[in-house]
Amino acid sequence: MATKKSKPKAKTKASASSKKYGTLHELLILKLQSLYDIEQELTKALPKLAKAATSYELREAFEMHLRETEVQVRRLEEAMQLLDVNPRKEKVAGIRGIAEDGSWVAGHVTPEARDAALIAAAQYAEHYEIAGYTSAREWAAMMDHQGVTDLLDATLIEEKNASSKLAELAHNGINQRAGGIPMEDAPVEEEEIALM
């Protein structure tokens, strides 16, 4: 009986991921390169989310955030240049999974419930970005890179606003429509009671 020959193992290509990072400065640069990849992935994902949205207001929100995201890509280039590094992407697996979640919604959720699911998927992306920018801005501020800190702050504000806008759209109509709940029958939450 012929014995099965095992294939020779392919040599692992040396990549940036085999580099060891030992300083906060190096970590900041790596974080900026990762955010640069994340933002560029989102410039591809947001048009798909906008196309899948059934309501005008959600489509508008995704399109507006796409325009902001294009500016955010430029800000990261500027931040890397301020640190004397050529803008380069570090591939981030996590954002690809998150973007796939959004595409999945388009093909698997009916129009009645789709906008609620698209908002939930987009919130993963917003919170992922907020986490990344928060660390990067803290490191930049710690090392007194004022110009970089300012650029990251500008984007962080936009990311937080985008997340709030999505939450507001979900809370004020989209979730009720997905649940078949008339607005007047929607339960009033405690914070709203406090505002009354």
Ligand SMILES: [Fe+2]
């Ligand atoms: Fe962004």
